[in-house]
Amino acid sequence: MQQTKLSSLRFFDQGLTFFLVVGLCSCANGKPAELNLQNLRIGANVTQIRDIKPAQDNQATVYIQGKVEKHAPFIKLQAYQIADATGKIWVVTNQSNLKVGQDVVLKGKVKYKSIPLSGQDYGEIYLEEE
Numbered sequence: 001m002q003q004t005k006l007s008s009l010r011f012f013d014q015g016l017t018f019f020l021v022v023g024l025c026s027c028a029n030g031k032p033a034e035l036n037l038q039n040l041r042i043g044a045n046v047t048q049i050r051d052i053k054p055a056q057d058n059q060a061t062v063y064i065q066g067k068v069e070k071h072a073p074f075i076k077l078q079a080y081q082i083a084d085a086t087g088k089i090w091v092v093t094n095q096s097n098l099k100v101g102q103d104v105v106l107k108g109k110v111k112y113k114s115i116p117l118s119g120q121d122y123g124e125i126y127l128e129e130e
Contacts, residue, residue: 050086054112093129
């Protein structure tokens, strides 16, 4: 009697495992499984790029999450253009190991560089990584 219960319990576990695996595989819709980091938020502190505004005192610190789109090497620093679903921003850092296409989370101070040209300001907001 005891052996019959163990056998039926083992059969139930194997059947449940099979249906879970089949169910998870069917969720891929014919595409390889991938993690959509655009909707994944590491924490409540992550700021969408469109919401970043220049601070009066240049001391606002934000966390951003996105994908590295471009890289611009400087002599001692690196600049990376980071994009999320809401926009793009340049980040100046001393990290040289970030690759184009890599998903990153960075912390930096919001900065603004004014570029006056013919009476108009073509400045841009950027982050200086801490």
